[in-house]
Amino acid sequence: MTQHGDGSSCLLRAENVCKTYQLGETTVQALQNIDLEVREGEFLALAGSSGSGKTTLLNLFGCLDRPTSGRIFVAGTDVAELDSDALASFRAATIGFIFQTFNLFPVLSARENVEYPMLLNKTPAAERENRAKEALERVGLARFLDHRPDQLSGGQRQRVAIARALVKRPKIIFADEPTANLDKKTAIEVLTLMRELNTSEKVTFVFSTHDSMILSLASRIFHMSDGRQVPAPEAPHAH
Amino acid sequence: MRIKIAIRNTFRNKRRTALNVFMIASGVTSLILFKGFSANLILSIREGTIQFQYGHLQVARDGFWKNSAETPKENLIPDYQGLLKRIQGIPTVKSATGWIGFYGLLGAQDRTVGAQMLSLDPVNESLRLSNLVMIEGKATDYTGGQKVLLGAGVASALRAKVGDNLNLLGYTYDGLVNALDIEVVGIFKSGLKEIDNVTAMIPLEVSQKLLDTTDVEKFIIYLKSTDLTEQGQRSVADILSAGPQGLEIKPWHELAAFYKEVRSFYNLYDAVIQLIILGLVLIGILNTIGMSVFERTGEMGTMRAMGETQRNIVRQFVLEGAVLGVFGGVVGSIAGVVLALVINAIDFRAPMPGASLPQRIQILLPMWNFVEAMALTLVASMVAAAIPAVRASKLEIVDALRRNI
Ligand SMILES: Nc1ncnc2c1ncn2[C@@H]1O[C@H](COP(=O)(O)OP(=O)(O)O)[C@@H](O)[C@H]1O
Numbered sequence A: 001m002t003q004h005g006d007g008s009s010c011l012l013r014a015e016n017v018c019k020t021y022q023l024g025e026t027t028v029q030a031l032q033n034i035d036l037e038v039r040e041g042e043f044l045a046l047a048g049s050s051g052s053g054k055t056t057l058l059n060l061f062g063c064l065d066r067p068t069s070g071r072i073f074v075a076g077t078d079v080a081e082l083d084s085d086a087l088a089s090f091r092a093a094t095i096g097f098i099f100q101t102f103n104l105f106p107v108l109s110a111r112e113n114v115e116y117p118m119l120l121n122k123t124p125a126a127e128r129e130n131r132a133k134e135a136l137e138r139v140g141l142a143r144f145l146d147h148r149p150d151q152l153s154g155g156q157r158q159r160v161a162i163a164r165a166l167v168k169r170p171k172i173i174f175a176d177e178p179t180a181n182l183d184k185k186t187a188i189e190v191l192t193l194m195r196e197l198n199t200s201e202k203v204t205f206v207f208s209t210h211d212s213m214i215l216s217l218a219s220r221i222f223h224m225s226d227g228r229q230v231p232a233p234e235a236p237h238a239h
Numbered sequence B: 001m002r003i004k005i006a007i008r009n010t011f012r013n014k015r016r017t018a019l020n021v022f023m024i025a026s027g028v029t030s031l032i033l034f035k036g037f038s039a040n041l042i043l044s045i046r047e048g049t050i051q052f053q054y055g056h057l058q059v060a061r062d063g064f065w066k067n068s069a070e071t072p073k074e075n076l077i078p079d080y081q082g083l084l085k086r087i088q089g090i091p092t093v094k095s096a097t098g099w100i101g102f103y104g105l106l107g108a109q110d111r112t113v114g115a116q117m118l119s120l121d122p123v124n125e126s127l128r129l130s131n132l133v134m135i136e137g138k139a140t141d142y143t144g145g146q147k148v149l150l151g152a153g154v155a156s157a158l159r160a161k162v163g164d165n166l167n168l169l170g171y172t173y174d175g176l177v178n179a180l181d182i183e184v185v186g187i188f189k190s191g192l193k194e195i196d197n198v199t200a201m202i203p204l205e206v207s208q209k210l211l212d213t214t215d216v217e218k219f220i221i222y223l224k225s226t227d228l229t230e231q232g233q234r235s236v237a238d239i240l241s242a243g244p245q246g247l248e249i250k251p252w253h254e255l256a257a258f259y260k261e262v263r264s265f266y267n268l269y270d271a272v273i274q275l276i277i278l279g280l281v282l283i284g285i286l287n288t289i290g291m292s293v294f295e296r297t298g299e300m301g302t303m304r305a306m307g308e309t310q311r312n313i314v315r316q317f318v319l320e321g322a323v324l325g326v327f328g329g330v331v332g333s334i335a336g337v338v339l340a341l342v343i344n345a346i347d348f349r350a351p352m353p354g355a356s357l358p359q360r361i362q363i364l365l366p367m368w369n370f371v372e373a374m375a376l377t378l379v380a381s382m383v384a385a386a387i388p389a390v391r392a393s394k395l396e397i398v399d400a401l402r403r404n405i
């Protein structure tokens, strides 16, 4: 891991990353020459309008997809060197995900949803249950352990998803538009919770949003447009 | 936890699961009923073959089996009474009797019909006698003496009725023509037309009198159960080894060529029907399971993002197929037992190949049929889950994730 002058180490690095999609005759340049470093403990926002490449970049960092060119390093590992099984266990050990659509398993209770990632690394049942309970308490859902997703509000569901991402103590959590399906108030609550966990649990967060309100909570903002990094736009005029 | 997840996912879509369970259960029920039916059919053909034709074991001279003797007389077992007594004393033996078969001419007024005249002992072969269905006359009137039971085909060729006196003509072992008067006391159907058309049954002593001998051609031995065949054969062999030379034992399964053919035919027939039933089950559930898997592509994306391997995901879906298969198997087995008991309770008869009388339909329910039916449908439902799951798990993770709405 690269050591920086300020003592924190580089957790994620994209080096001249390009991603193109072939759609029949046309080639879509989803990402063009992206260079980005994320240090441990950051709470980084990827900002940009719809179609600017935020999801594509998160997918590459999250080892869900591979770049067309350039290199991706996650926690010091060049992910191009891992085959799909190795990537799966790398993700299981190192990376947490939070999704815009929550993606909880509808047949499982909140607690069971949070237990699920620990099944993958064969955590014993008793420990799984305890840690899931703790994680849900940590996100303020102590009273909802046995609720199914359809018995929870959107904000509560996203909190379960946060607990699920957090419970395996990953180095980093990626959140693609975590608040896009939530109302403004809940969105801010959810992001505030993520920010708290960022500090208290020392987990690095990288999230994407196109909501400027949410951006104000980020420790740093990476602006994107048409697959490229762009300078911060002028502060928008208040309506 | 994996099994718990599989069970909950299985019952996620109630209507669809009910449909799948219904289809798997119908498959299991049909397999159980069909296998039970054909097991009973084969068993009744086997028992019929033993009881009406061969007995469990037969003992005769080598020459009799090989047709190698110069004259029929050399095939006779002399002084057989002591040997027969000892065989009758074996605990697994139910009864044993001497036997002679010869070709005789039966004459009635203006008609003469040739028939295979077979010994039937009214006492020692009472079961065989009681298994003959009398379409005229009573089996109880066949008590020995100069009496004959005619096969239905023989009787109609002779236009003979119960109470008629027939003239029986045959050659003695010394080549002389001899004749006797015998009384028709019954006309039977044995269950096999081939037999009814060419045979008549007479007491051994009548044959011996006509053929002028005190010997027999063979012993027919009935055991207490067909399962005891090997054990019985060994006991009889022990007794023979101490007795006269040149006698050979044949068990029923060496004698009954027809039964062997029937059996191997039914085995093939069973396999084809089972394959068809399984194919129907597979086709029936493949579509609905495929839909469920397809709808959960997004979920698969989530699982893989969290670090599940493709293999584990397929395994999870196959586990769900197994849950469905076990559930359908239990439901189908219960339905199978209930239906079988209902069918067995009804006296339901149907004509069967080779049988001259409609046979009662019975469904046997051996444990093995349940095991086999459930195992086969379990495999079918696991395959039905594996096919779409393998296909869906091949999708790129990012594409799968996009299916979450
Ligand atoms: N699987 C794909 N096939 C083709 N084009 C895609 C695919 N995924 C994304 N794109 C395109 O890449 C660009 C960036 O998309 P995305 O990363 O989803 O942007 P954002 O998340 O910022 O809205 C868009 O033009 C989008 O249409």
Ligand SMILES: [Mg+2]
Pocket (backbone or CB within 6 Å): A051, A054, A055, A056, A176, A177
């Ligand atoms: Mg996006």
